[in-house]
Amino acid sequence: MAVTLKDIAAEAGVSLMTVSNVVNGKQARVSAATRDRILRIVKDRGYVPSASARSLAAKSSRLVGLLVPAEGETSLTIDPHTVEVVGMLERELRRLDYHLMLRGISHRTEITEALRSWHLDGAVLLGFQDAEIDRLKADTVGGVALVAMDSYSANPLALEVRSDDFGGAELAVRHLIGLGHRRIAFAGPGFSETGVVRERFEGYRKVLAENGIGFEPELVSRVEISHAEGAAHGRWLAAERPDVTAVFTTADLLAIGVVDGLAAAGRSVPGDVSVVGYDNADIAAYVTPKLTTVAQDLPGKAAEAVRLMMDRLAGKDRPEQATTLGVRLIERDTAGPPPQ
């Protein structure tokens, strides 16, 4: 059997409580002499506190969940862009002596189950639709600190962290207009009333309006985020919309597909058509031509998520408003002036 508090107490000739106080660093309550003696025994015997016992007895589990949507029987879709966030969250949490539980959510009720079953102190929601965040109820969520990444939900139960999606789209479209483009298409996955893609769409639309360019619904295409879908879309643009000279896309992978589809149809990038991506994934710099794209501050996003969570766990008040991180345009080789 593993060594317990009791074993240490017996060996040190003190009570359980004293050992507990020492192990938990409540210095004021134990004399330096006994503390040192106990610490030595703890080390010698290789005592490791039982987190489940601690979690059961105390009100805190020091456990934070990372909840990610997982459709039905499929595995989690952790896109490269969020992996980095996962790694950073783990590191920050570890530094503060918390543990991270990774959990795929295939049904709505599982969020509550996950929170309750392990008495999670907090949870980070990654990649959920705003509607799902909206649905969270206080009676089911309890006092758990919730951080929703990339969410525009108005639910006061969650702290929102996202980057400036509206502004990112503005940067991209202004850049294209500055280059001389007037017929600019928008390509991204389906979106609803709120959310990341909706924001980028509204940013796109606003800049068009600002520049006196009429909005054409047929220039907005729903394209799921994959290289294949992007390529198909590129071919479609070449065949059906030769008047379009620029495309603003909501993801790098999509943009790369569009570039390849355009090229396959004989149209050059950026000679005939300019393409702007989103995220500044590593891959954006490795393809030919290198992708012009909007960069998010991923480390900042992760750090902010952890900071908000820790403040909340420490009992601080909920901040006034959601945290929004800055974006910037990375100019590379897929955006240039329109032809002739």
Added chain:
Amino acid sequence: MAVTLKDIAAEAGVSLMTVSNVVNGKQARVSAATRDRILRIVKDRGYVPSASARSLAAKSSRLVGLLVPAEGETSLTIDPHTVEVVGMLERELRRLDYHLMLRGISHRTEITEALRSWHLDGAVLLGFQDAEIDRLKADTVGGVALVAMDSYSANPLALEVRSDDFGGAELAVRHLIGLGHRRIAFAGPGFSETGVVRERFEGYRKVLAENGIGFEPELVSRVEISHAEGAAHGRWLAAERPDVTAVFTTADLLAIGVVDGLAAAGRSVPGDVSVVGYDNADIAAYVTPKLTTVAQDLPGKAAEAVRLMMDRLAGKDRPEQATTLGVRLIERDTAGPPPQ
């Protein structure tokens, strides 16, 4: 407060034990009538068992750790190639009603701590050096089911799962030789007596020998896995070793860097130099020219890891030998005949 077993028992007018039996599906021990009644109350009240209480009382935590090296204060390095494995592990484990704890290991002792503190039933070790797996001792690891991914350690405490790295190198180098190459370089991160890179190196060397090609130590370069290091190496090859007509690389990212470095130095791929990567990452198909590479069976690897772990948790004997998954060569556009 959350609803407990006791609440359910009180409401149903039965003992704690009976509710426990029902919740845990020990059907034989309870009449159908009371079972249905209890189940209804459980559902109505939204009862969720306390995992920490269960873990403390039972011998099993139904918790599996995913342990990943994390150098010092840096965050986990989960390369794209292993992310997929993480997602698949989570899904399989979830299906079997286990939970996944993600934990970065920055110091050796943390492995033991992680196992003990949460009473993990099992752990998957991802990305550790063989030497670290070798060091695991029975007294510190206890009866925990351990699966080491991509490990060639001989430690009987861990179950090894990897793909055929030796064979993958053979495929790549045979392909190059078949194309007519004789001066073939090897580029990969530093390696020791055993391990993934060592296997690939030995595969490379064996095929050279089989074909009567003398082994030249100067053709083996230590290059860390990054695009920048790969590019620097490509430039170096162009400048210092113009006699080399082909490079076998241990990672796609590296290969892509080499291709770009070579191109920057005015050498064309595959016209002047052929390059073969490893892993068949998504990116391999998006770059220009598309990368010829060795594909691993990632889903197979993840499934096998979970299967081994579950067999072990179910008390089955340790398999005779490590599991090795097949690899295959993906021919694309970076390998062709040598010049003239």
Added chain:
DNA sequence: CTGAAAGCGCTTACAG
């Protein structure tokens, strides 16, 4: 088929 008792390894007030 159902239950009363003991115990898992801790922490939390409360005393001294």
Added chain:
DNA sequence: CTGAAAGCGCTTACAG
């Protein structure tokens, strides 16, 4: 500065 008691929410034998 130190300790005895109660309890966190379960499961595990053992009885009936």
